[in-house]
Amino acid sequence: MPYLQVVLTDFGGPERLELRTVEDVPKPGPGEVRVRVLVTSAAFTDVMIRKGMYPDVKEKPPFVPGYDLVGVIEALGSSVEGWSLGERVADLTTIGAYSEYICLPAERLTRVPDGVADADALAMILSAxxxxxxxxxxxxxxxxxxxxxxxxxxxxxxxxxxxxxxxxxxxxxxxxxxxxxxxxxxxxxxxxxxxxxxxxxxxxxxxxxxxxxxxxxxxxxxxxxxxxxxxxxxxxxxxxxxxxxxxxxxxxxxxxxxxxxxxxxxxxxxxxxxxxAMRRQHPEWFKEDLATLFAMLAEGRLDPAIAEVVPLSEVRHAHERVEAGEAPGKLVMRVSE
Incomplete structure (x- = not known):
């Protein structure tokens, strides 16, 4: 089944971000799940990655950018336990989230509470x-x-x-x-x-x-x-x-x-x-802190500032807004419903 993703063809400006069609959805390997991405974001870290100035990203274009995501589990790889199809999950991917589908290690995922909007949950991952x-x-x-x-x-x-x-x-x-x-x-x-x-x-x-x-x-x-x-x-x-x-x-x-x-x-x-770096040194802290923030969100103690929700096809415009410092809060891109 064909699906869409954004590819960074070379380091540089927003024009280097291209929307492409991929022929077949990825299959999860052992210990992985396939996630259908619901929302991702345009953040300043994504701008740094696009320009080739983010120290943690060693990959060279072409690759799929996208630092964070909220999505739904659509397939389980072998040996995956404790997860079910249809569960909403979140992850800090660093790259890869600008895609309708992505396979991720199950151990990296954090559950998103029921009743929390996709965009609000997304605002907790990197930005909170x-x-x-x-x-x-x-x-x-x-x-x-x-x-x-x-x-x-x-x-x-x-x-x-x-x-x-x-x-x-x-x-x-x-x-x-x-x-x-x-x-x-x-x-x-x-x-x-x-x-x-x-x-x-x-x-x-x-x-x-x-x-x-x-x-x-x-x-x-x-x-x-x-x-x-x-x-x-x-x-x-x-x-x-x-x-x-x-x-x-x-x-x-x-x-x-x-x-x-x-x-x-x-x-x-x-x-x-x-x-x-903090996640590499203390992976348990990331999951613990994100779960704490999700609980605060569900309790109404946090009210994320969402600047705008745009479709993934407007990724270039989203990057331009973030780079210009125009977005008041989190700029969210809707990938799928």
Whole structure:
């Protein structure tokens, strides 16, 4: 039976993403299940992968991108136990999710609770596990503390604001003015990311500083983030958007800065977070944390910001929106019904 998938033909712009027809659905091998993908997303990590700038992806085009998915089990490989046909599941695939069908190791999957919308469940996988682990596994933040996150109106940022509110942490967030109402809706204080003097704008908002800063931008933003900390605070970097978008910065140099600042006796700690590295080191944490987030979602404690749901055929447009920073929250692509 023919099915559709998106293939990245070469590293580069959105025009390198091509919708293709594949003749036969894949057959699951031992320990695998075949999943019919319901939804996937366009995230900034997908932009990095498309440009050949994501360290965890060693594959060279052509390949099928797609970092996360929610889908339905349609076939079981031999020796698979504990799973049934028709169950809804989630996974962080890194690549491969831009396809109507994919075969995955059963042990990697997490069940999606009944009553949770596909798009909302998808928003938990990459975009909520990332801030959850940074907040609780890395920063070990607690009620009464404070944080600043850059890109607060995006998928990860908006999830971080909700998680902070849930545990009683005061939150500040930088982003463009069009996303300030969204930031306020989650109980956080917005800061203009396009201010002429960005460091002054942050300083005016946070006063004597915050306990934690979460920085996906890199480059010059790292220094501003360090200066926004109160004594004893921690800077957690988790991306390199400035270099990827041609706005300065250097991924190797950013790593050196973080290591040096962490070593120097400056009263601050630094760390770099990668969801892929954390999952490789602690695979049980990923499943535990995603299950926790699904439970919070089912309880109504989280309300994911979904920017838009578009068909997979609009993948180029979706990547353009994410790369331009236009999407307020998670940009979802519907693959099948």
């Amino acid at each position: 596990v990332t801030p959850y682990q940074m907040l609780h596994r890395v920063a070990k933040a607690r009620a009464g503390q404070s944080l600043l996150i850059h890109g607060a109106g995006g998928a990860v940022g908006s999830a971080m604001l909700q998680l902070a509110r849930d545990v009683g942490i005061a939150a500040y967030g930088t982003d463009v003015a069009a996303k300030h109402d969204l930031i306020r809706s989650f109980g956080a204080t917005p800061i203009d990311a396009e201010a002429d003097d960005k460091e002054a704008a942050i300083r005016d908002a946070v006063g004597d500083g915050v306990d934690f800063v979460f920085d996906p931008l890199g480059g010059e933003s790292l220094s501003r983030s360090l200066h926004a900390l109160k004594p004893g605070g921690m800077l957690i970097a988790f991306g390199f958007q400035n270099e990827v978008l041609g706005r300065g910065g250097s991924i190797p140099l950013d790593f050196v800065k973080l290591k040096l600042w962490d070593w120097l006796p400056n009263g601050h700690a630094t760390a770099f977070y990668s969801i892929g």
